[in-house]
Amino acid sequence: MSSSHNKTKQYILIWAVLAVLTVLEILVATQLPHTTSRWMCLVLLAVSKAACVALWYMHLKLERGWLKFIAVLPATAAVYALVLMREVVAR
């Protein structure tokens, strides 16, 4: 009973964190000028939110190594995107 209560509290806490990060995102997007730091801030906030969902809501935090490895495979797409973007900038 106590363990289930603790789990519920943790889920609500993560929800609050996600809500606060979303408000922060909107503030950064609307208040900061279009610079590299704004871009980095927004990407960092989005990645933090995605990590919260994956680790706590999808319970990735509790899984074994191989499942975690499978789950982070799409990150290779992000690396590929960065390489392509650099190529476009250098063109």
Add this chain to the structure above:
Amino acid sequence: MSQAEAAAPVRHGALHRQSFSIDRYFGTATPGKIGMWIFLVADAMGFGGLLIAYANLRRSTTWPNPAHVLGIQISGVATFILICSSVSMVLAVAAAQAANRKALIRYLALTILGGLVFLSIQATEYTKLVREGMGFAHFSHGTGLFGSTFYSITGFHGCHVFSGVIYLTVILLKSLRGRYDGDASHVELVGLFWHFVDLIWILVFTFVYLL
């Protein structure tokens, strides 16, 4: 095992309830869960491809400011709704694990409601944008690629939300009949799918609306 037992059909849920030994690489994850993760990874690669194409098209031409054209308020509300539906989903999984059918049904219904509200917001947004001159291939205030990429990415995500709502409805109907009393495995699987849809939206919201 007797011949009758061997011939008896195995219910899918019963398969999940079998006690699997702790695997060296996957722990106690059921085959269903490993399968769902592999599916989600493949799906994430699909979204990755769309976002890579979006980023490169955006870099290669003059791009309108998304915040001015799309408006952040309505999509911000949609994001908040999806986050709320994610918490109701995880609470539904916890209720299923605690064999609390009443709470499971309540939280599943709330999650479905969140999905439907999200889809309604998306439909309202599309209607507004089309009226303002942003079609799939034509945009009256800039490059047509802006509309093409926007509708492709958000529409593809919307299809996922719609599929998730159907999937959740099936699980809800089965829960009403007590199908998941003492067996949370299928609720966990739909939960993984729904959280994935939320996770992808978090990235889409940032890349398409905010940046």
